[in-house]
Amino acid sequence: MAQYAVLIFERETPGGVADIPPEIMEAHGQLPERIAEQGGRTVAGLALEPSSTATAIRGDLVTDGPFIETKEALAGVFVIEARDLDHALALAKLTPIVSGGVEVRPLIGFEVVEAS
Amino acid sequence: MLAATVRVTRDLDAAEEAVQEAYVQALRTWPRDGVPDRPGAWLTTVARRIALNAMRHRHTLETKLPLLLEPEDADMSEPATDTIPDDRLRLIFTCCHPALAQQAQIALTLRLVCGVATPDIAHAFLVTETTMAARLTRAKRKIATARIPYVVPSADALPARVDAVLTIIHLLYAAGHTAHSGEDLVRDELTGRALDLARMLRLLLPADREAAGLLALLVHDARRATRTDAQGRLLRLEEQDRSAWDRERIAEADRLVVAALRAGPPGRFTLQAAIAALHAQAPSYAETDWPQILTLYDALLRIWPSPVVALNRAVAVSMVDGPQDALAEVEALERDGRLAGYRYLPATKAELLHRLGRDAEAVDAYQAALALSENAAEQEFLAERVRSAGPTS
Numbered sequence: 001m002a003q004y005a006v007l008i009f010e011r012e013t014p015g016g017v018a019d020i021p022p023e024i025m026e027a028h029g030q031l032p033e034r035i036a037e038q039g040g041r042t043v044a045g046l047a048l049e050p051s052s053t054a055t056a057i058r059g060d061l062v063t064d065g066p067f068i069e070t071k072e073a074l075a076g077v078f079v080i081e082a083r084d085l086d087h088a089l090a091l092a093k094l095t096p097i098v099s100g101g102v103e104v105r106p107l108i109g110f111e112v113v114e115a116s
Numbered sequence: 117m118l119a120a121t122v123r124v125t126r127d128l129d130a131a132e133e134a135v136q137e138a139y140v141q142a143l144r145t146w147p148r149d150g151v152p153d154r155p156g157a158w159l160t161t162v163a164r165r166i167a168l169n170a171m172r173h174r175h176t177l178e179t180k181l182p183l184l185l186e187p188e189d190a191d192m193s194e195p196a197t198d199t200i201p202d203d204r205l206r207l208i209f210t211c212c213h214p215a216l217a218q219q220a221q222i223a224l225t226l227r228l229v230c231g232v233a234t235p236d237i238a239h240a241f242l243v244t245e246t247t248m249a250a251r252l253t254r255a256k257r258k259i260a261t262a263r264i265p266y267v268v269p270s271a272d273a274l275p276a277r278v279d280a281v282l283t284i285i286h287l288l289y290a291a292g293h294t295a296h297s298g299e300d301l302v303r304d305e306l307t308g309r310a311l312d313l314a315r316m317l318r319l320l321l322p323a324d325r326e327a328a329g330l331l332a333l334l335v336h337d338a339r340r341a342t343r344t345d346a347q348g349r350l351l352r353l354e355e356q357d358r359s360a361w362d363r364e365r366i367a368e369a370d371r372l373v374v375a376a377l378r379a380g381p382p383g384r385f386t387l388q389a390a391i392a393a394l395h396a397q398a399p400s401y402a403e404t405d406w407p408q409i410l411t412l413y414d415a416l417l418r419i420w421p422s423p424v425v426a427l428n429r430a431v432a433v434s435m436v437d438g439p440q441d442a443l444a445e446v447e448a449l450e451r452d453g454r455l456a457g458y459r460y461l462p463a464t465k466a467e468l469l470h471r472l473g474r475d476a477e478a479v480d481a482y483q484a485a486l487a488l489s490e491n492a493a494e495q496e497f498l499a500e501r502v503r504s505a506g507p508t509s
Contacts, residue, residue, distance in 0.1 A: 106261050
């Protein structure tokens with residue numbers, strides 16, 4: 001199994017977490033279970049506060065806001081284990097999304113050699 | 117052979133190296149020991165053994181390589197000729213994976229499935245050899261790093277993935293059919309490769325209706341020889357010498373279309389092939405079954421709502437309901453904006469205006485089309501149309 005990061009990009013709402021529909025929150029809670037049902041594994045998950053709370057540092061310069069301004073902001077990351085890219089994409093498609101999407105990235109050096 | 121070797125290595129570069137090494141061994145041993153009974157199988161077996169040894173070597177060096185071998189590959193005694201079609205199919209699905217950029221999919225397919233050399237691919241797509249080599253390297257690295265699997269997709273994913281493969285073959289064909297720039301309208305190399313691929317896919321996926329549909333569409337390439345005259349000038353469908361069309365190939369395409377239509381609801385390639393078949397059957401442009409063609413375009417537009425399809429449909433509308441109705445549809449497409457920069461929109465509009473006797477506007481539209489074309493034969497054709505529609509002095 002190989003590890004992939006699933007980066008969640010969502011359009012931000014004024015209320016932040018409070019604006020996330022309850023069914024989306026609930027679906028997030030069930031995500032690890034659904035991933036396991038399809039033969040994958042959730043290794044870790046991180047949910048980020050809105051990008052308005054971010055602080056960027058370039059050299060010595062400290063500025064308000066995210067490092068890269070985008071229409072859909074990075075809202076969360078989770079790490080999954082999957083057999084290959086097709087499997088990882090199938091698992092990533094289970095992510096509950098309001099109006100954005102996800103990016104799937106392979107991770108370096110965490111390959112697990114299975115005992116056969 | 118490459119396809120069979122990749123299954124062992126899961127690494128396209130390593131597989132290519134192993135195949136080359138197998139040829140070197142053949143050059144060394146065949147003159148001495150004689151050519152084996154089945155040279156192809158011999159080469160495949162040797163290439164796979166080389167690849168396997170190289171992998172084991174790497175394995176002991178790095179000690180933490182993941183297990184990439186399928187159990188069946190451990191048995192190297194039999195050259196597995198019966199699995200080669202399946203391997204080839206896996207290779208096609210890997211090269212045409214939607215996680216790769218479309219340009220990279222086309223280039224990889226030409227390089228790895230068709231065996232076209234990198235400089236030739238670069239030449240066909242008008243980029244430098246370095247650019248094309250970099251594009252191929254980047255794609256191969258993504259296949260390895262992101263672990264794009266070397267498998268035939270599962271049944272639920274198969275239709276979408278087959279459609280992606282067919283799209284790539286069709287794009288490859290289109291690139292060769294109307295070379296966007298350059299002197300020759302037809303780049304035989306690309307169209308020929310696309311046709312080979314469509315035939316291969318038809319054999320590998322005999323139950324797929326759209327694979328049959330695409331092959332039928334490309335076999336209608338029979339008309340190709342008459343698309344330009346002896347001077348290389350572009351001929352419109354209505355000007356082409358129908359007696360010169362290759363009847364044998366048209367018949368082959370017809371059989372494929374009929375089989376695909378009988379098998380179930382037609383997809384977009386089958387519908388396009390059916391339209392091409394009606395053109396091919398017609399004794400002349402005027403005697404073409406335009407109402408039937410319009411019906412097929414309606415069906416095509418329903419399953420594939422593309423503005424390009426809508427533009428082609430407008431030509432059929434002009435033959436059924438007259439140029440005025442067709443012009444209204446073309447103008448609606450113009451306002452829609454998605455076809456901005458698409459040279460066939462002003463060219464079609466110009467033809468319709470010309471038929472309506474609005475020649476001054478037709479000249480403007482022809483000139484708009486001319487400004488968008490980079491193909492010498494097309495430019496000559498459009499310049500000729502400007503002259504014929506222009507004021508007779």
